[in-house]
Amino acid sequence: xxxxxxxxxxxxxxxxPSTTRRVELVVRWGLRGLTYFIxxxxxxxxxxxxxxxxxxxxxxxxxxxxxxxLTQAPETLHVxxxxxxxxxxxxxxxxxxxxANGLTPPPDRTYAHAGxxxxxxxxxxxxxxxxxxxxxxxxxxxxxxxxxxxxxxxPLLRLIRLSILNLAGVPSIVYGLFGFGLFVIFLDWNISLLxxxxxxxxxxxxxxxxxxxxxxxxxxTGFREASLALGATRWTMIRTSVLxxxxxxxxxxxxxxxxxxAGETAPIxxxxxxxxxxxxxxxxxxxxxxxxxxxxMALPYHLYVVSAKLPQNxxxxxMQYGTAFVFLIIVAVMALTSILLRIKIRSRHNW
Amino acid sequence: xKATPPQTEFHLSRRREDRLLGVGRQALLKAFFGGxxxxxxxxxxxxxxxxxxxxxSFFPQYRSDMELFRRSGMEYSSIVKQEHNQFNVLLGQLVxxxxxxxxxxxxxxxxxxxxxxxTAPMQAYIYSFSDLSxxxxxxxIKVRDLASETYKEAxxxxxxxxxAPGHAHDGHEHEIDxxxxxxxxxxxxxxxxxxxxxxxxxxxxxxxxFPELNDPALRSEAESFRQNAIAFAAGLPRYxxxxxxxxxxxxxxxxxxxxxxxxxDHWIVNNNGHSLFGLLPLxxxxxxxxxxxxxxxxxxxxxxxxxxxQMARRGESSFIKPCIEFITAIPSVVIGFFGIAVFGxxxxxxxxxxxxxxxxxxxxxxxxxxxxxxxxxALMAIPTIFTLSEDAINRVxRIYAESSLALGATRFQTTMFxxxxxxxxxxxxxxxxxxxxxxxxxxxxxxxAGNRIRIPDFTEGPGVAFQPVHTMTGIIAQEMxxxxxxxxxxxxxxxxxxxxxxxxxxxxxxxxxxxxxxxVGE
Numbered sequence: 022x023x024x025x026x027x028x029x030x031x032x033x034x035x036x037x038p039s040t041t042r043r044v045e046l047v048v049r050w051g052l053r054g055l056t057y058f059i060x061x062x063x064x065x066x067x068x069x070x071x072x073x074x075x076x077x078x079x080x081x082x083x084x085x086x087x088x089x090x091l092t093q094a095p096e097t098l099h100v101x102x103x104x105x106x107x108x109x110x111x112x113x114x115x116x117x118x119x120x121a122n123g124l125t126p127p128p129d130r131t132y133a134h135a136g137x138x139x140x141x142x143x144x145x146x147x148x149x150x151x152x153x154x155x156x157x158x159x160x161x162x163x164x165x166x167x168x169x170x171x172x173x174x175x176p177l178l179r180l181i182r183l184s185i186l187n188l189a190g191v192p193s194i195v196y197g198l199f200g201f202g203l204f205v206i207f208l209d210w211n212i213s214l215l216x217x218x219x220x221x222x223x224x225x226x227x228x229x230x231x232x233x234x235x236x237x238x239x240x241x242t243g244f245r246e247a248s249l250a251l252g253a254t255r256w257t258m259i260r261t262s263v264l265x266x267x268x269x270x271x272x273x274x275x276x277x278x279x280x281x282x283a284g285e286t287a288p289i290x291x292x293x294x295x296x297x298x299x300x301x302x303x304x305x306x307x308x309x310x311x312x313x314x315x316x317x318m319a320l321p322y323h324l325y326v327v328s329a330k331l332p333q334n335x336x337x338x339x340m341q342y343g344t345a346f347v348f349l350i351i352v353a354v355m356a357l358t359s360i361l362l363r364i365k366i367r368s369r370h371n372w
Numbered sequence: 373x374k375a376t377p378p379q380t381e382f383h384l385s386r387r388r389e390d391r392l393l394g395v396g397r398q399a400l401l402k403a404f405f406g407g408x409x410x411x412x413x414x415x416x417x418x419x420x421x422x423x424x425x426x427x428x429s430f431f432p433q434y435r436s437d438m439e440l441f442r443r444s445g446m447e448y449s450s451i452v453k454q455e456h457n458q459f460n461v462l463l464g465q466l467v468x469x470x471x472x473x474x475x476x477x478x479x480x481x482x483x484x485x486x487x488x489x490x491t492a493p494m495q496a497y498i499y500s501f502s503d504l505s506x507x508x509x510x511x512x513i514k515v516r517d518l519a520s521e522t523y524k525e526a527x528x529x530x531x532x533x534x535x536a537p538g539h540a541h542d543g544h545e546h547e548i549d550x551x552x553x554x555x556x557x558x559x560x561x562x563x564x565x566x567x568x569x570x571x572x573x574x575x576x577x578x579x580x581x582f583p584e585l586n587d588p589a590l591r592s593e594a595e596s597f598r599q600n601a602i603a604f605a606a607g608l609p610r611y612x613x614x615x616x617x618x619x620x621x622x623x624x625x626x627x628x629x630x631x632x633x634x635x636x637d638h639w640i641v642n643n644n645g646h647s648l649f650g651l652l653p654l655x656x657x658x659x660x661x662x663x664x665x666x667x668x669x670x671x672x673x674x675x676x677x678x679x680x681x682q683m684a685r686r687g688e689s690s691f692i693k694p695c696i697e698f699i700t701a702i703p704s705v706v707i708g709f710f711g712i713a714v715f716g717x718x719x720x721x722x723x724x725x726x727x728x729x730x731x732x733x734x735x736x737x738x739x740x741x742x743x744x745x746x747x748x749x750a751l752m753a754i755p756t757i758f759t760l761s762e763d764a765i766n767r768v769x770r771i772y773a774e775s776s777l778a779l780g781a782t783r784f785q786t787t788m789f790x791x792x793x794x795x796x797x798x799x800x801x802x803x804x805x806x807x808x809x810x811x812x813x814x815x816x817x818x819x820x821a822g823n824r825i826r827i828p829d830f831t832e833g834p835g836v837a838f839q840p841v842h843t844m845t846g847i848i849a850q851e852m853x854x855x856x857x858x859x860x861x862x863x864x865x866x867x868x869x870x871x872x873x874x875x876x877x878x879x880x881x882x883x884x885x886x887x888x889x890x891x892v893g894e
Contacts, residue, residue: 045784052679053472055672059754060695066702066710066751135375141458158683160415163408172409187415190805190880191873193811197853199419200812200867206857223415230412234563256401277701284703287814287845303714321815328709329819333717341713345706356701360694 048219055184067349074346077286077339090138090343094299095323098136100336101129109336111136134327135337136299139344141301145317146351148214148302150283153221157282158275160222161229165271168230169237170171170259184232189227196224212316214302217293224288232278236270237263245354269366276359283352286321320348373796376381416543420873427870429734430863434649435629437860441646442528443550445519445557447618452512452564455611458604459505464598467499469590476587493583498573500581506575507567515557522553523646561615568608575605585809607800610717633867639825639847641861649864653827657841660828664746664837665753666803672750673757674799675807680758681765682787693762699755708819715870716744716820723838738822743837745821753806764798765791804883808876814845821846844868879882 032306051283078086091110096112110118119126172178200220240263249255249260295316302317324344441447470491477487583590636650668861676696680689716739722728723736724824736743768791776786792799825847830836848865855862 027854045782048788049622049679049683049784052683056679056684056692059672059751060692062751063695066707069710070706106852129396160408163405164412165560166632167405167409171405181409182418184413187877187880187886188419190812190876192814192845192876194812194814194848195423195869195876196419198848198866199423201416203422207422213606218679223419226415241844254397254398280701283648284701284705286703286705287849290849315517318422320553321703324705324709325819331535332481334712341709345709345893348703349706350470352701352703353698356698360698 068086070345073342077343092140093138094141096137098132099129103127122177126201128171132337135340142318142323145323146320149217152218152280154279156222157225158213161226164230165233169234185227185230193224193285194287198291200292213314214317215313216288216321220288220292221282229278232274233271235266240266273363274360280352282353286325289319294319377547425774425869426866430867431629431861435624435626438629439624444523444526445553446523448557449516449519451614452515452730453874455511458509462601463502466498467595471743497583518553518557532882542811565612570606572608618675653825654842654844656827660742660841661745662811668750669753671755673754674761677758677761681762696755696758705815708816710818711744711748715742719744730847732833733838736838738840740820740822741838742841745817748816749810753810757806758804764795768794801883801887804879808879814849814877817843818846820850845874
């Protein structure tokens with residue numbers, strides 16, 4: 022007993038070193054390396070945008086948040102040298118400083134879209150998301166209820182499910198193409214909020230239907246049977262015994278859908294988004310219904326434009342990284358809500 | 373007669389307000405939900421229908437356009453243009469030699485004047501060589517002008533015809549003199565033959581005056597130029613023969629227009645009123661970017677899935693999983709922005725490092741190329757592949773692993789030889805869905821792939837990955853905003869959309885089939 026303790030090398034249960042074990046070790050560490058490399062890449066992207074973007078959104082002195090960036094519309098940026106220093110002023114400030122005072126402006130370089138803020142784009146994105154999700158959820162959840170509660174399984178239902186499943190994989194640009202052809206040109210809605218809503222709604226519709234159906238189906242059959250056995254009608258059964266338990270799941274999938282809708286650029290590029298629009302959506306309307314037939318600015322499209330069309334330099338960086346940062350935060354909040362919601366629901370409903 | 377409520381429902385409640393127009397409330401509710409489902413399905417069918425209607429009507433239009441092109445003699449002009457382009461390729465080779473010459477001299481640290489003096493003979497040679505093509509160019513312009521006038525006339529006529537078909541019979545339509553143009557062009561054929569003979573002699577004469585080059589690397593380039601030039605000179609009669617062979621009266625079939633779309637290698641919009649819509653450059657671009665992305669994403673996605681499910685500790689895997697899943701939430705335009713602002717520049721800077729020269733394609737000429745886009749797309753495909761593969765591995769029945777372990781296999785052996793192979797169908801379908809996601813991605817390729825509409829030069833070997841490309845999704849996004857509605861360009865873009873639609877549908881369908889057919893343990 023004493024000898025075996027003092028000489029652990031003789032322990033017959035210890036694995037002996039061999040080629041197999043060495044290969045195993047290499048593969049294990051290789052896979053671990055791959056996994057953490059992905060995380061490294063993703064954190065590099067997020068950190069780059071967060072660090073540079075926060076410089077645009079936050080500032081050192083009171084009120085610590087760059088209010089102008091979050092509340093103004095994009096403007097042309099003027100960059101000029103005066104008193105041996107480089108100044109950057111957005112167009113309206115530039116005019117206020119010089120033209121209003123009757124001074125001659127110094128020679129300057131201008132960068133379109135690089136000054137001002139992104140308020141209209143934030144508003145536009147939120148409007149687009151809200152409208153599209155309302156349409157998609159009304160249509161999607163009702164369809165899912167029919168498919169899972171009313172529809173009797175047969176070849177027709179299988180075909181519908183199959184087509185919905187397949188349509189979920191169709192590229193977003195194809196939906197954009199469809200929306201452009203049908204709403205913008207064929208129905209002559211022009212580039213408008215309405216066209217964008219429907220395009221985006223139809224894009225997420227397959228996802229919402231299949232996810233809601235999944236949530237409905239995960240409610241145990243016993244609940245339904247118990248309710249029906251007590252004499253409830255089918256609708257009462259659905260309302261009281263199925264929907265309350267499925268609704269959290271439906272909401273989770275819907276919020277994921279929201280994140281997707283908010284992040285898409287391709288479908289709204291030529292159905293709803295304007296490059297620049299001075300007025301906010303509720304300003305300057307002749308009739309109340311004009312609200313629906315106007316294009317809006319949107320964060321994803323704005324980011325595309327400022328990153329593709331502007332040169333990369335210190336003056337345009339603020340707009341580029343700032344937009345990406347704000348956009349990322351909005352989408353991340355949505356995605357995080359859904360993840361937290363899912364975790365909470367999973368722990369609560371454990372049938 | 374009172375309508376009886378549906379027999380399948382058992383009603384305890386018999387209140388009056390439950391009925392509306394003799395239909396039970398339950399039936400109404402069912403109809404409401406059913407109606408919604410029908411609306412949803414109709415909408416999705418409508419998308420398919422509308423897409424195909426717009427997309428497929430491209431072919432007849434393209435056919436008639438091609439026919440006008442041929443009848444008006446533009447085809448002749450394009451043949452002469454091909455000859456001229458071929459000549460310009462030779463010229464480009466010469467210019468390239470001179471560029472290399474300058475670069476080597478610069479690297480030796482010579483002053484600008486010295487370089488200019490040393491490369492002067494080459495410069496003079498380039499001028500004299502390019503002068504040779506002047507008569508050819510004049511001839512091409514002449515033929516083009518003759519034909520394009522007729523072509524434009526015919527085209528505007530066709531548009532009028534389409535917009536107001538009733539007017540065609542009241543003598544409003546003026547006759548277009550196709551035959552006159554053609555005969556005029558045909559009359560000029562001897563001119564081209566004479567011109568080609570002259571050009572052949574000139575090229576062979578000028579080749580003898582090629583300036584001396586000291587650099588052995590440049591000498592081999594010069595030799596390749598010489599051979600190309602001789603081959604070009606020898607092949608000149610080919611163009612005259614092609615001119616003689618082309619028959620403007622020949623009818624263009626619908627199949628021909630479909631072939632011209634699917635296998636055409638040029639996508640040129642509005643070149644002298646004529647557009648070429650060849651899918652091949654876009655298709656190769658899409659496939660190349662997707663290929664690069666998937667080659668990168670498979671090891672990472674599947675490897676991470678195996679590691680997370682089989683090897684990681686519980687805490688570790690519950691940290692890794694949401695992190696990788698979070699990538700899905702990052703908007704593609706943000707990733708594209710990162711590519712254009714940081715990653716593209718990084719790739720080019722890394723490629724300038726001298727001791728990496730042995731890598732194919734290095735140093736990279738363009739900041740934005742297929743590789744840049746492919747890397748970022750790989751990142752976007754990883755969560756799809758990871759999540760679905762992890763699911764598939766997780767679904768392998770425990771008894772498989774337990775039997776293996778009971779027989780004395782180690783955990784590692786069980787993972788690699790039992791669990792992962794059992795999940796292989798799930799992994800394959802995960803990879804397919806990843807491909808589907810990548811091929812339909814728009815913003816990253818639009819921002820990072822370089823947007824050059826040309827079939828990449830595959831003679832470069834693996835270095836081809838560093839050339840800029842354009843993709844099917846990219847072209848739709850880029851050109852859709854500026855097209856005239858209902859025009860041929862608009863329809864062509866819809867046609868690209870149809871191809872994309874079918875491609876992704878096929879991939880999705882295959883993924884589902886593989887997944888369901890070879891599922892283990894059920």
